[in-house]
Amino acid sequence: MSHRILPIIRKEFIHIRRDFRTLIIIFALPIFMLFMFGYAINLELQHIALTVVDDNNSPDSRALIRAFSGSKHFNISVYDGKVSEVGSLFHQRAAMAVLLIPHDFAEELGAHQKTSVQLLIDGSDSNTAQLISNYANAVLQNFNADRGVTLPFDVSLAIEYNPALKSTYFFVPGLVALILMMISALLTSVAIAREKETGTMEQILVSPLRPAEIILGKVIPYIVMAFLDGLLILLVAHFWFEVPLRGSAWLMLGGALLYIFVALSLGLLISTLAQNQQVAMMVALIASMLPTLMLSGFIFPVNSMPFLLQLISKIVPATYFLKIIRGVMLKGNTFEHIRLMFAALAAMGLFFTFVSTKRFKMTL
Amino acid sequence: MPDFAVFTENLGKFFGGFQAVKNLNLAVEYGEIFGFLGANGAGKTTAIRMLCGLLMPSSGSGAVAGFDIFKQGEKIKRHIGYMSQKFSLYEDLTIEENIEFYGGVYGLARPQLLAKRQDLLQDLGLSQQASTLTHDLPLGYKQRLALGCALLHDPKIVFLDEPTGGVDPEARRNFWNLIHAMAEQGKTVFVTTHYMDEAEYCNRVSIMYQGEIIALDRPEALKKQYGQTSMQDVFIHLVDR
Numbered sequence A: 001m002s003h004r005i006l007p008i009i010r011k012e013f014i015h016i017r018r019d020f021r022t023l024i025i026i027f028a029l030p031i032f033m034l035f036m037f038g039y040a041i042n043l044e045l046q047h048i049a050l051t052v053v054d055d056n057n058s059p060d061s062r063a064l065i066r067a068f069s070g071s072k073h074f075n076i077s078v079y080d081g082k083v084s085e086v087g088s089l090f091h092q093r094a095a096m097a098v099l100l101i102p103h104d105f106a107e108e109l110g111a112h113q114k115t116s117v118q119l120l121i122d123g124s125d126s127n128t129a130q131l132i133s134n135y136a137n138a139v140l141q142n143f144n145a146d147r148g149v150t151l152p153f154d155v156s157l158a159i160e161y162n163p164a165l166k167s168t169y170f171f172v173p174g175l176v177a178l179i180l181m182m183i184s185a186l187l188t189s190v191a192i193a194r195e196k197e198t199g200t201m202e203q204i205l206v207s208p209l210r211p212a213e214i215i216l217g218k219v220i221p222y223i224v225m226a227f228l229d230g231l232l233i234l235l236v237a238h239f240w241f242e243v244p245l246r247g248s249a250w251l252m253l254g255g256a257l258l259y260i261f262v263a264l265s266l267g268l269l270i271s272t273l274a275q276n277q278q279v280a281m282m283v284a285l286i287a288s289m290l291p292t293l294m295l296s297g298f299i300f301p302v303n304s305m306p307f308l309l310q311l312i313s314k315i316v317p318a319t320y321f322l323k324i325i326r327g328v329m330l331k332g333n334t335f336e337h338i339r340l341m342f343a344a345l346a347a348m349g350l351f352f353t354f355v356s357t358k359r360f361k362m363t364l
Numbered sequence B: 001m002p003d004f005a006v007f008t009e010n011l012g013k014f015f016g017g018f019q020a021v022k023n024l025n026l027a028v029e030y031g032e033i034f035g036f037l038g039a040n041g042a043g044k045t046t047a048i049r050m051l052c053g054l055l056m057p058s059s060g061s062g063a064v065a066g067f068d069i070f071k072q073g074e075k076i077k078r079h080i081g082y083m084s085q086k087f088s089l090y091e092d093l094t095i096e097e098n099i100e101f102y103g104g105v106y107g108l109a110r111p112q113l114l115a116k117r118q119d120l121l122q123d124l125g126l127s128q129q130a131s132t133l134t135h136d137l138p139l140g141y142k143q144r145l146a147l148g149c150a151l152l153h154d155p156k157i158v159f160l161d162e163p164t165g166g167v168d169p170e171a172r173r174n175f176w177n178l179i180h181a182m183a184e185q186g187k188t189v190f191v192t193t194h195y196m197d198e199a200e201y202c203n204r205v206s207i208m209y210q211g212e213i214i215a216l217d218r219p220e221a222l223k224k225q226y227g228q229t230s231m232q233d234v235f236i237h238l239v240d241r
């Protein structure tokens, strides 16, 4: 390595600084996605419009209604139209759920300690419907408990590591994986393809610089940017969204560096396949971004995928990186727990580097 | 091996089963302006790339500045300047940033680089526009700037692949003045072109056709040999027969 790679590094930073699209991908996109996942795509539902049809109108039925209005999840309104027409509430989007309390509610409850109410839920969005049903069950359980009714067994749902089911806990690690992949694989492969396309690559290759020096000079700026970006996301996640860091910060950063190395080597491999920016972009999207998004466990759990996709997920670097980062952040894993993941990433990175340096000379 | 700037013996290049360059035999003297002519796809760029160490030849042998093109590519690179037929400047860098980049890549020391930068900007008459983006320069200026960047390390031999493509006659004349000035400084200039009038300015020219050299001599000698009045006619006579 010589001091001659400095001009390349400096030049690459100028390209980044002057290219609006690159700046957006590096700075605006991660923060935008973080806040989008953090706020807009909140898995917790509040203020569900619940319309109550109380045909009983007794102290007991009013106690039940109070139980619902006491929950932060529900906004109650009372309906006094015809029961046969409650369906129109859904059409008008006036309600997301309707609670029907039958006329014999208090009597039955007094006589048998047991009765039923009917809950109609707008099922047009099945996830939302599922959530509403869960919240309603919770309210009913509390109601029963307050009345001293004990169920034959305890239903208790305990979510380990993320008791409040905060969506940011799930998304932040995936987001780090996605952004690092985007900068390292997509931006570098496009940057190299651009130099081939404009002919400047040929111009530097004819200089006394060795190909390895050229590549190193080109990727160092992206390593720096990717690492800073990862750090930025993690800091915002930790201090703004209060995602915990239960394990070692160094272990997590070490994992991130290793993952950047893998993503960069993948980017180099892509750049040896692509002679122009369009192709590089397409290949990078298909070979690195999509698998990171769809097959790594970022959004869909690997365990519930069809067998073939599970196999593919094993060659997606993000699959291992997610285990590292989720393990360290949320579970407090130590190196012992995740060294297999480190080994898998290191093996992939070495393999990609080997293939791409072999191919790099041939294609230029 | 005799002392030539460029010397090849039966140099050839295959791309798969297709032979782009066949048995190239050249002996270019130091200080010569050597015109490398040929129609589209004749194999000129391929030949130049082999001489500059960008492509491994498939057969034959060759030397540039006395160094073997198979084994001493690194040494050759220090002694040659090259301007590729595609454009070779960074459009999103300013004029001075381009100069500094290429100077840096060739390992010029800082004071030397600054002096060169000043000279080049002055020669181009661009001292006031040093921090303009290269993108905004007229093509003729870009080509002269690209040449300047290729010459920062003061190479003995300069390969120019279609340096005047697409510019107006005035800019071409300016460019050829630079080429002559280089030759007067003792540099060897190896230049390809599509413009036959430019061939007249060369000391010697070769005409390449489908990977082979079909004629090689001084322009006057070629005109005389084929009974034509211009290089344009010589070229048409040779290629169309």
Ligand SMILES: Nc1ncnc2c1ncn2[C@@H]1O[C@H](COP(=O)(O)OP(=O)(O)OP(=O)(O)O)[C@@H](O)[C@H]1O
Pocket: B015, B020, B038, B039, B040, B041, B042, B043, B044, B045, B046, B047, B085
């Ligand atoms: N990397 C490559 N792989 C396969 N074929 C190639 C490659 N490079 C060049 N060729 C082919 O070799 C032949 C010679 O190409 P070359 O670029 O050397 O011609 P040229 O004389 O420079 O033409 P032009 O005047 O258009 O620049 C062409 O038919 C071209 O298609």
Ligand SMILES: [Mg+2]
Pocket: B044, B045, B046, B085, B161
């Ligand atoms: Mg050419």
